[in-house]
Amino acid sequence: MYKYASPKNFYALAGRLIPWLGAVTLLLFIAGLYLGLYVAPPDYQQGDSYRIMFIHVPSAWMSMFVYMMMAGGGLVGLVWNIKLADMLATASAPIGASLTLSALVTGSLWGRPTWGTYWVWDARLTSELILFFLYMGFIALQAAIDDPRRSARAGAVLALVGVVNIPIIHFSVVWWNTLHQPASIGSLGKIVSPSIYPSMLHPLLIMSVAFFLFYFTVLLIRMRGEILARERHTGWVAEIVRATPEIRGTHP
Numbered sequence: 001m002y003k004y005a006s007p008k009n010f011y012a013l014a015g016r017l018i019p020w021l022g023a024v025t026l027l028l029f030i031a032g033l034y035l036g037l038y039v040a041p042p043d044y045q046q047g048d049s050y051r052i053m054f055i056h057v058p059s060a061w062m063s064m065f066v067y068m069m070m071a072g073g074g075l076v077g078l079v080w081n082i083k084l085a086d087m088l089a090t091a092s093a094p095i096g097a098s099l100t101l102s103a104l105v106t107g108s109l110w111g112r113p114t115w116g117t118y119w120v121w122d123a124r125l126t127s128e129l130i131l132f133f134l135y136m137g138f139i140a141l142q143a144a145i146d147d148p149r150r151s152a153r154a155g156a157v158l159a160l161v162g163v164v165n166i167p168i169i170h171f172s173v174v175w176w177n178t179l180h181q182p183a184s185i186g187s188l189g190k191i192v193s194p195s196i197y198p199s200m201l202h203p204l205l206i207m208s209v210a211f212f213l214f215y216f217t218v219l220l221i222r223m224r225g226e227i228l229a230r231e232r233h234t235g236w237v238a239e240i241v242r243a244t245p246e247i248r249g250t251h252p
Contacts, residue, residue: 005084007227008236014220021217028210035203043200049113054203056106058211059099063131064166066096066215070138071163074156084223086152087230089159090142091222095215097135103128123172127165134162148230 004010036054043050073088107125108118119125138155145151196204231237 005082007084007087007231008234010084011224011227014224018217018220021213021220025210025213025217028206028213032203032207032210036200036207040200040203041197046114049110050200052106052110054207056103056110057204058208059103059106060128061208062211062215063096063100063103063128064169065212066092066099067131067134067159067162067166070096071156071159074152074159077152078156083230086148086156087223087226088219089152089155091219091226093135093138093142093155095218095222097132097139099211099215100128100132100135104132123176124169127169127172130165131162131169134158134165138162
């Protein structure tokens with residue numbers, strides 16, 4: 001594994017993995033959306049409006065997972081000074097922010113027919129909104145500092161402080177009396193014996209895996225870009241630029 005801690009080796013590995021991950025991700029999205037939108041029956045209470053769940057729930061799950069990946073990358077970079085870990089944190093932030101925004105928007109659209117309003121200052125919704133601000137704060141902080149190493153350290157500290165919000169999001173429906181429904185899935189017991197009909201559960205799980213692989217596919221693409229930007233003065237990147245017309249056209 002130490003071999004792939006080198007930006008050069010990781011760049012090559014990511015290039016080989018991206019097409020395969022992208023293809024599997026696309027197939028899972030097609031299967032999950034087909035099963036969720038056409039095969040799964042309407043809900044006995046919510047009718048067809050519940051189908052936004054197949055986007056909302058995976059987005060919400062991944063918004064927390066990506067933040068933990070970002071914070072973990074920041075911690076590794078902060079403690080062991082590994083450049084790839086810093087790049088992972090930087091590359092993860094816009095993806096996580098997009099997924100969090102997706103969770104907030106789809107949750108609001110789902111809340112309108114369910115609660116009669118697009119937004120309430122519910123504990124789950126409010127803590128998810130705070131997560132979005134943490135992502136944006138991380139991105140803005142790194143953009144404000146020119147030196148990549150100082151930028152990575154400052155972002156890592158902010159990300160680690162924000163980790164306290166993750167258990168608040170997860171347990172908010174347990175700790176407080178909120179409008180947001182408790183998790184139908186979220187523990188091993190609920191996966192083995194979930195409180196959701198199998199024809200609805202299966203596309204939800206497929207969509208969750210699709211979102212998971214989507215994150216890693218886009219992460220690898222963004223990390224390759226980060227590597228080229230940060231290692232642009234090295235000989236191996238110069239060779240790639242000379243051999244790739246698309247890159248050569250944007251990096252004179």
